Amino acid sequence: MNATDSLIERANKVLAPNYRQQPIAIVRGQGSRVWDADGKEYLDFLGGVAVGVLGHCHPAMVKALEDQARTVWHVSNHFYIPRQIELAEALLARTPFARRAFFCNSGAEANEVMLKLARKYHADQGHPERHEIVACKDSFHGRTLFTVTVGGQEKYQHGFEPLVPGVRHVPFGDVKALEAALTDRTAAFIVEPTLGEAGVIPAPPGYLPAARELTRKAGALLCLDEVQTGMGRTGRWWAHEWEGITPDLMSSAKALGGGFPIGALLATEEVGAHLTPGSHGATFGGNPLACAVALAVVGELERGVLERSREVAAHLHERLSLLVTGGRVTRVRGRGMLLALVLQGVKASEVGRRARDNGLLVNPIGEDVIRLAPALTLTTTEADEAALILGAALAAAPSGV
Ligand SMILES: *Cc1c(COP(=O)(O)O)cnc(C)c1O
Numbered sequence: 001m002n003a004t005d006s007l008i009e010r011a012n013k014v015l016a017p018n019y020r021q022q023p024i025a026i027v028r029g030q031g032s033r034v035w036d037a038d039g040k041e042y043l044d045f046l047g048g049v050a051v052g053v054l055g056h057c058h059p060a061m062v063k064a065l066e067d068q069a070r071t072v073w074h075v076s077n078h079f080y081i082p083r084q085i086e087l088a089e090a091l092l093a094r095t096p097f098a099r100r101a102f103f104c105n106s107g108a109e110a111n112e113v114m115l116k117l118a119r120k121y122h123a124d125q126g127h128p129e130r131h132e133i134v135a136c137k138d139s140f141h142g143r144t145l146f147t148v149t150v151g152g153q154e155k156y157q158h159g160f161e162p163l164v165p166g167v168r169h170v171p172f173g174d175v176k177a178l179e180a181a182l183t184d185r186t187a188a189f190i191v192e193p194t195l196g197e198a199g200v201i202p203a204p205p206g207y208l209p210a211a212r213e214l215t216r217k218a219g220a221l222l223c224l225d226e227v228q229t230g231m232g233r234t235g236r237w238w239a240h241e242w243e244g245i246t247p248d249l250m251s252s253a254k255a256l257g258g259g260f261p262i263g264a265l266l267a268t269e270e271v272g273a274h275l276t277p278g279s280h281g282a283t284f285g286g287n288p289l290a291c292a293v294a295l296a297v298v299g300e301l302e303r304g305v306l307e308r309s310r311e312v313a314a315h316l317h318e319r320l321s322l323l324v325t326g327g328r329v330t331r332v333r334g335r336g337m338l339l340a341l342v343l344q345g346v347k348a349s350e351v352g353r354r355a356r357d358n359g360l361l362v363n364p365i366g367e368d369v370i371r372l373a374p375a376l377t378l379t380t381t382e383a384d385e386a387a388l389i390l391g392a393a394l395a396a397a398p399s400g401v
Contacts, residue, residue, distance in 0.1 A: 007037055008023060024037075029057055030057055032379075032382050040359070042361045043389070044056070044361050045361055045373065045374045045386055051255055053297060053301065053305075053377075054376065055377045055378075058258065060297075060299065061259070064296035065260070074284070074287045077282075077283075081286060084291045094237045095250070097246035097248075102267075103262060104286075105262060105290070106253055107228075107254060108263075110253050110263035113275075114225075115133055117274060118190075119133075133187060134182060134186055135150045135169055135189070135191070137152035137169045139152045140153060140192070140195070142227075149163040150167050153198075172201070172203070173203060178211060178214055186215075188221040188223045190224075191223070192224075193226065193229050194229050194234070194334065196227075197228075199365045200333050200339060200340035201333065209245050221248040221249060221271060223247060223248065224247040226240065227253045227263070230250075230255065231254070231255035231256055232301045234335040235310045235313060242335070249267045249268075250265070252264045256294050257290055260290050260294070262290035308376075316372075316383040316386070320387055323394060326394055326395065329344075330342045330344050337374055340365070340370060341370040341372070345400070345401065346401065348365065350398060351370060351390075355393040360389040
């Protein structure tokens with residue numbers, strides 16, 4: 001038995017069976033490449049689910065982590081944490097609408113506090129009846145009970161009822177439906193600029209500006225979930241910059257720590273001020289290790305990685321678009337380094353399996369979407385290599401869905 005098979009056998013005995021892992025065990029990574037337990041090399045276009053903006057073991061992240069590991073790891077928010085203050089300053093400097101940052105450990109947690117704060121903001125002004133959260137069908141906001149209720153995918157709710165009351169769903173991209181759903185009981189509308197887990201579906205043009213206008217008119221807050229789309233993933237710091245709008249609240253996680261767990265809520269002064277002493281907290285939130293690594297990520301993006309990624313992403317997009325002529329890709333969706341191939345006549349899982357066999361890791365979603373979230377440090381050579389492997393995988397996969 002090879003090393004991979006024996007790891008899978010052990011995993012199947014001891015791990016909760018909640019994940020559908022691809023059948024490889026990754027033991028090492030460098031840049032956009034990883035190696036499995038039997039020494040096979042892969043180009044990583046799954047990117048730890050859109051986390052690895054700087055690729056694996058980027059020297060700046062390694063140095064930040066090592067330096068911090070020798071200094072202090074964890075002290076709790078019973079004290080001021082210099083790295084946390086620096087990170088807040090760095091993020092807020094790149095997020096003009098926001099004046100307040102709160103740190104936690106994941107995307108779900110960042111959304112949890114975003115939703116809690118939206119309710120508290122209105123409750124504090126004497127309007128506890130303004131507690132409804134409007135969210136989109138097919139959206140994904142995390143796996144806590146509140147975020148799974150707000151997320152628009154029933155398959156993630158089954159068995160966990162009763163869900164959190166006061167949540168309603170509207171079709172993503174439908175301005176009329178949103179307008180009808182916003183009332184004087186609405187606390188906030190929460191939306192992803194691009195539906196990530198649903199298969200990289202960008203908001204239709206005009207939808208987010210309309211959402212901004214409608215929430216303002218209705219006296220409700222606009223909450224953007226930029227957990228997947230933020231930190232340069234779409235070619236700008238935040239995806240909402242493409243739309244020329246600003247939210248009241250925004251969540252970030254995934255790429256924020258480049259692989260070290262950290263989440264953040266960024267808020268306007270007006271709303272952020274309502275996160276009053278004692279109202280919310282997280283033991284590990286914004287601890288020195290996490291903030292040191294996130295600072296390294298912000299620094300690298302700023303020092304040319306984000307800018308260079310736009311050119312490579314444009315090249316990748318162009319190369320992937322050529323796959324359409326093969327007849328099995330109907331289009332390429334997304335922006336920057338968050339892309340999806342939409343397939344026809346062939347199963348995403350079959351294409352994914354063949355790509356993996358040929359040394360490329362991708363993320364099949366549902367029956368007909370392949371999500372690609374490579375590092376922003378990807379080179380054009382690596383982009384070409386991935387496009388070639390995908391082309392071959394598409395051609396080799398059996399017909400049928
Ligand atoms: C991944 C994701 C989350 C959840 O983040 P976790 O860190 O897994 O809790 C929330 N929202 C969006 C848009 C995501 O892509």
